[in-house]
Amino acid sequence: MPSVTADSNIWVSAFGYGGNPRRLIEMADAGEIGIDISEFIIDEVLRTLRDKFEWSAERLQEAADQMKAIASRVAPSRTVDVFKED
Numbered sequence: 001m002p003s004v005t006a007d008s009n010i011w012v013s014a015f016g017y018g019g020n021p022r023r024l025i026e027m028a029d030a031g032e033i034g035i036d037i038s039e040f041i042i043d044e045v046l047r048t049l050r051d052k053f054e055w056s057a058e059r060l061q062e063a064a065d066q067m068k069a070i071a072s073r074v075a076p077s078r079t080v081d082v083f084k085e086d
Contacts, residue, residue: 003034006071008044015045015063016053028070037071 006014006024013021028035046064049055055063 001031001034003036003072005036005074006041008041008048011041011045011063011067012048012053015049025070035071036074037067038074038076040076042067 004024006021010021010024013019014025024033025035027033042064045067046060049063050060
């Protein structure tokens with residue numbers, strides 16, 4: 001089964017708007033593909049939903065539970081800083 005990493009933008013779009021991002025999440029939930037997720041991505045999604053979309057604590061918990069149930073959690077072995085200072 002193919003596996004992908006859905007970044008925070010995909011998750012936020014899936015939760016907020018549906019469309020193709022939601023379809024990707026549904027495919028993972030159905031076992032058609034695998035999705036990997038890190039704690040950093042989970043935290044970023046929840047922070048965005050709270051700060052920009054004013055989600056309640058209950059909705060945030062539901063989103064966190066859904067991400068953790070659908071995706072396989074991974075821990076990056078290293079981080080890469082791809083932006084150079086001006």
